[in-house]
Amino acid sequence: MPHTNTIEISSDQPTTTTAMSFRDQLHALYAPHQKPGHLSFTYGTAGFRTLASTLDSVVFTVGILASLRSKYLNGQTIGIMITASHNPPQDNGIKLIDPQGEMLEASWEAYATKLANLGTEEEVFAEVERLAQNLGIDLNDGVSGNVIIARDSRESGLALTKATIDGLKTMGTKVTDYQLLTTPELHYLVKCINTQGAYGEVSEVGYYKKLSTAFRNIYENFVQSDSKIQITIDAANGIGGPKAETLFTEYLSQYVDFQLVNNQYQDPQALNVGSGADFVKTNQKLPNNITPEPLKLYASFDGDADRVVFYYVDSNSVFKLLDGDKIATLLAGFFKDLVSKSPAKLSESCQIGVVQTAYANGSSTNHITDVLQVPVVCTPTGVKHLHHEAAKFDIGVYFEANGHGTVLFSESLLSLLQTIEPSTPQEQRSIQTLIEISNLINQTVGDAISDLLTVLIVLSIKQWTPDNWDESYTDLPNRLAKVIVPDRHVFKTINAERQLTSPKGLQLQIDDAVSKYNGGRSFVRASGTEDAVRVYAEAASKSECEELSKEVCELVKSSVGL
Ligand SMILES: CC(=O)N[C@H]1[C@@H](OP(=O)(O)O)O[C@H](CO)[C@@H](O)[C@@H]1O
């Protein structure tokens, strides 16, 4: 288990004026982190993400910004995660985590982008002074900010961590380096620190204990089975592998029989190659190194273990994907049932909702609305958007189709659960299960390991096999394609990314194309993490879906003269 490494920088140094000190520190540290002239960077859907070899200057400025953010928030701890998730091994990225474990507040993304694109030390200094002044941050107060940092298993992670720490040093920020973690572990730790331990113990062991305790409590009270739960996990050769291994071996071996494949996290070149949640979801096929047994459950994590998808092969050896939409419907149905069996005071007031993006399969949306009768909200891509909408419900279930998501419980529901008096054993059972699941699921962000445990326990309570789960609805055939264009930023959208306003005229052409296909739906948007435009299409049959996808891709190309 990696140890943590606390680096306290200049915390006890006399500060004459911190502004001068920032200037001096910047001067001392800037030279090796100067931006390469020809590149530009954007803080996108999931922070900065691109070729690792071009990121040094970016992470240095993120270190400065994280320091400012922490000072702005009166010294609350900010998280910095160095990861490029499901991207190929040569990429890397960086993102900031706000004090309650949520994504960086949107208005600060623009500050991050601005700082990352400045080309000289003078410009960086002037921009930081300007920002500090506008935001009312006193660079002279001698109070240091607080940051915790971690990275996934990429080869470039260590050097980028050092460059980020140089950025933090310019402001004398206190930093604790947690080294190798999954992204959601870092989100968990940030929240634990800023809630003074109320959310959980501030350590990786605390994370394992919180999850395993909740899992054990539910299993022992509510699962009727003589045999252990079985699961095979494809870890994408990423950092989720060793973490899941520790959790299952050291904490849950009584309950779960697990097998890990694609667990070569020490080989950075293997990361996400032929494996992982994104590979399985995009290609709709098995990852390497899984020889499936019919009707057994399999799961794939992504490179930083904040996403999970499930799958199985049926008795005819046909591959069946159980993606984020299927997880959302499983959980929403489960909660709906629990709430309906709770005391009236709870069942009459508790608002359950599901939040999806336009990439959700149309069948899942229909199922949630029509069969489960739970309201569905659609937001733009990126978990920060889903998270904020989900927080408006008492139980807000949010999942992107690719398996990134979690469940949020409102404070008022959590306190009601603590005080409400059950009058039947069934009511007692419902209340207890809701309380334990609120501890089992990582409410700060989507978490492959915590989501996996939640799905496994729900299936066990319901005594469902993978095909029982899959039966709830049938996905419409769908295709997610990518088109490389000279400038993806000309593709602008409205209506939760479902309609284009630019390039001019393209949306009308897409609408025309869609109207020719049964059950057709298609939309186009620029990716926030890759230099490409994404084209989503679905239709009643596979062949219509393929044709619609091709047609819209062609329309996209010709709209930019390709
Ligand atoms: C269609 C799709 O899967 N898009 C992904 C992808 O964003 P894009 O902006 O589409 O590149 O990466 C994001 C970060 O991991 C994730 O939140 C999102 O769902």
Ligand SMILES: [Mg+2]
């Ligand atoms: Mg990820």
